[in-house]
Amino acid sequence: MCSIDCCSNPRGKAGEKLDPSNASNRPIIPTPNGELYPYEVIQEIADFIVKGSNMRPKIGIICGSGLGSLADIIQDAKVFEYEKIPNFPVSTVEGHAGKLVVGNLEGAVVMAMQGRFHFYEGYPLAKCSMPVRVMKLCGVEYLFATNAAGGINPKYSVGDIMLMHDHVNMLGFAGNSPLQGPNDPRFGPRFPALVNSYNKELINKALEIGKQMGIEANMHVGVYSCLGGPTYETIAELKALRMMGVDAVGMSTVHEVITARHCDMKVFAFSLITNKCATEYSDKKDDEANHDEVMAVAKNRQKACCELVARLIRQIQASS
Numbered sequence: 001m002c003s004i005d006c007c008s009n010p011r012g013k014a015g016e017k018l019d020p021s022n023a024s025n026r027p028i029i030p031t032p033n034g035e036l037y038p039y040e041v042i043q044e045i046a047d048f049i050v051k052g053s054n055m056r057p058k059i060g061i062i063c064g065s066g067l068g069s070l071a072d073i074i075q076d077a078k079v080f081e082y083e084k085i086p087n088f089p090v091s092t093v094e095g096h097a098g099k100l101v102v103g104n105l106e107g108a109v110v111m112a113m114q115g116r117f118h119f120y121e122g123y124p125l126a127k128c129s130m131p132v133r134v135m136k137l138c139g140v141e142y143l144f145a146t147n148a149a150g151g152i153n154p155k156y157s158v159g160d161i162m163l164m165h166d167h168v169n170m171l172g173f174a175g176n177s178p179l180q181g182p183n184d185p186r187f188g189p190r191f192p193a194l195v196n197s198y199n200k201e202l203i204n205k206a207l208e209i210g211k212q213m214g215i216e217a218n219m220h221v222g223v224y225s226c227l228g229g230p231t232y233e234t235i236a237e238l239k240a241l242r243m244m245g246v247d248a249v250g251m252s253t254v255h256e257v258i259t260a261r262h263c264d265m266k267v268f269a270f271s272l273i274t275n276k277c278a279t280e281y282s283d284k285k286d287d288e289a290n291h292d293e294v295m296a297v298a299k300n301r302q303k304a305c306c307e308l309v310a311r312l313i314r315q316i317q318a319s320s
Ligand SMILES: O=P(O)(O)O[C@H]1O[C@H](CO)[C@@H](O)[C@H]1O
Pocket: 063, 064, 065, 066, 093, 116, 118, 146, 147, 148, 149, 229, 250, 251, 252, 253, 290, 291, 294
């Protein structure tokens, strides 16, 4: 906990006067479960990226576990390492490189996070999804969020792609939200609605693209749920999720989507099914999920995921 000294003078040594008009000298506001980044701090990060890249992105991409290659197809890229971006968290998970890549993809300026932040890393949800607000203030209109997930729907196979059309927010059920704490209306309303969060037009375009790519049999539209992790689920939990209508489960994305919808971004999200979740008891070792398998499947399917994203961006560009 901070002392009175530190609160009255958050970044400097005791007694030292800091210029409060400089946003980086302002304190990060502590909330019951997290840290809230003031608008001015987010603006400062966005300015750093826009000025540093000399580009104003329209599409933001969050690369899921092992899906960092989505950012490798970006041309004329300006790469920012997370630790060099002021007030940015750092990635701690394997398969999340910790780089922000800004550049051109299919005629659009995009910014891609090669590495996202998860609740289980110890980051509060507001911090996990803070980069989405940075994207917004950089000028981003569309969020493309991708993830690696376990397939609960028995019809799903490893390597399939599930386009998200809804979610069940388990962390929200437990009283946690990236929007917890004072609301800044410059981002969005106090009580945002979440029906229609996943843009139907983009889902339909992606399904059409899936047909053109010949992968329609491996593409689904379904419901994702985020748990806190880092443990994978028990059989009883997976049974419960299935009863709730969940098709795929992971440890991310939902709080990013909530933050994006709060500030009125259009959202497209998909899960790469990296493992099948067992919903019956057995002694089989292969029923146990593991991160190496998740990464290996993501690596195998990265080409299809990149193509889907690239083609969808091309269509957005063509119709704008
Ligand atoms: O959601 P992404 O970041 O793709 O990663 C998923 O894969 C990891 C577990 O293997 C967890 O971090 C889970 O959330």
